[in-house]
Amino acid sequence: MPNPTLLDITTNPIDLNALQAGVTTPRDGAVVIFTGTVRGETGAARTTRLEYEAYAEMAMGKLSQIAEEMRKKFALIHGIALVQRVGLMAVGEPTVAVVVSAGHRGDGAFEAARFGIDRLKQIVPVWKKETRPDGSAWVEGDYLPVPGD
Amino acid sequence: MHIQASGIRQLRQLNMKIKLFATLKDRAGTSEIVVDTGRPGQPLTVADLRRYVCETCPGLAALVASSIVSVNREFAFNHDTVSATDEVALFPPVSGG
Numbered sequence: 581m582p583n584p585t586l587l588d589i590t591t592n593p594i595d596l597n598a599l600q601a602g603v604t605t606p607r608d609g610a611v612v613i614f615t616g617t618v619r620g621e622t623g624a625a626r627t628t629r630l631e632y633e634a635y636a637e638m639a640m641g642k643l644s645q646i647a648e649e650m651r652k653k654f655a656l657i658h659g660i661a662l663v664q665r666v667g668l669m670a671v672g673e674p675t676v677a678v679v680v681s682a683g684h685r686g687d688g689a690f691e692a693a694r695f696g697i698d699r700l701k702q703i704v705p706v707w708k709k710e711t712r713p714d715g716s717a718w719v720e721g722d723y724l725p726v727p728g729d
Numbered sequence: 730m731h732i733q734a735s736g737i738r739q740l741r742q743l744n745m746k747i748k749l750f751a752t753l754k755d756r757a758g759t760s761e762i763v764v765d766t767g768r769p770g771q772p773l774t775v776a777d778l779r780r781y782v783c784e785t786c787p788g789l790a791a792l793v794a795s796s797i798v799s800v801n802r803e804f805a806f807n808h809d810t811v812s813a814t815d816e817v818a819l820f821p822p823v824s825g826g
Contacts, residue, residue, distance in 0.1 A: 616826055632825065635750055635818055638802035639825075664825055676826045697826060705799070705818075706825025707751035718752045721822030725797060725804040 581605060583651075586661040586679075587643040589636050589706075594665055594674040603659025603681045610685040611659075612693040614678040620671035628711050630675065632666040635705040639664065642704045650680070650696050654688035657681065662696060664706055675708075676700065703729050745773075745813060747782065750820040753796060756788055766813075775800070776807040782819065796821055 584603045600611050618630050643662045650660055659681035669675055678696040682689040702723045709718050744763045754760050764785045766773055775798050783790040798805045799818045811817060 633751060634825070635748065635799075635820065638799060638818070641802050701823070701826035703804075703823065704825045705750070705820060705823055707821060708824050709751075718755075718821065719824040721824040723822055727804075727806060729804050 581607070583657075584659040584661075584681075585644075585647050586659075586663070587640060587647065588663045589634050589639050589643070590663065590665055591667040592665070594663055594677050596674065596677060596679075599661040599663065599677055599679045603661050603679050605658055605681065607683055608658055608681040609683055610687070610689045611679065611681045612685075612689045614693045614697050615674040616676040616697070618669050618671045618673050618675060626713055627671065628713065629668060629670050631668050631709045631711070631716075632664070632675065633707050633709070634664065634666045636666075638705045643700070646696055646699045646703070649699060650692045653695060654680075654692035656683070656687035657689060657692045658683070660692075660696070662700060664700065664704060666706065745778065745781075745811070745815075745817060747778075748816070748818040750818065752821050753789060753792055753819055756792065757786055762786055773811050774807065775805045775809045775811060778811055778817065779807070792821070793819070797823075 586602050596613055604611055620627050647660045657680050661679035663677045665675050678693045680689045680693045709716050745766050747762050747764055749757050749760055764781045766781050779793050783793050796819050800811055800815050
């Protein structure tokens with residue numbers, strides 16, 4: 581049975597239940613779901629919404645690359661889902677999901693999910709613009725790619 | 730007439746389209762710029778391309794050095810070469826997730 585790999589860049593709301601169902605096979609007893617959500621309060625600062633833009637063709641290629649990297653580093657995992665939502669999102673809404681299934685939690689499921697989201701935030705060509713009460717500004721990333729990325 | 734026609738074809742080959750995203754797109758006011766890259770047949774590096782973007786779009790110059798270049802949907806580095814038919818993009822460090 582092939583291992584499921586679900587990759588998406590979408591304006592649709594993220595359906596975590598559907599992703600879990602999509603990556604879980606009868607061999608799996610552990611599913612790790614990471615979802616990033618729009619944070620409304622950062623210390624005293626307030627965010628009212630986020631708007632995401634993607635270079636979609638390249639982003640899909642990078643999601644595919646990350647899934648391969650996850651399988652290389654964490655050879656025992658089975659299903660993978662990597663979903664980045666784009667467009668306008670409100671506080672509390674999921675913006676991204678990384679889902680990993682495995683036979684057991686000790687098979688690297690947590691670690692693979694952590695690696696997946698960290699990698700996504702490094703190399704997937706997506707940018708977010710933050711709207712605060714006093715205006716909007718693009719959030720600056722802080723990672724510069726190196727050869728092999 | 731023949732010489733003029735081939736001259737025009739040569740000019741068309743000089744221009745590279747570059748996709749822009751995020752702050753670069755906002756500042757340029759467009760999602761794609763066309764950059765004059767000089768004479769055909771001369772190898773063009775990513776470093777050269779950055780210089781040509783600064784010359785063609787002075788409003789972007791302050792952002793170019795800290796921006797990322799991709800060629801055919803892969804990250805590209807200053808010593809890499811680029812050809813006229815490549816898909817090129819220029820964008821800030823990513824902030825997805």
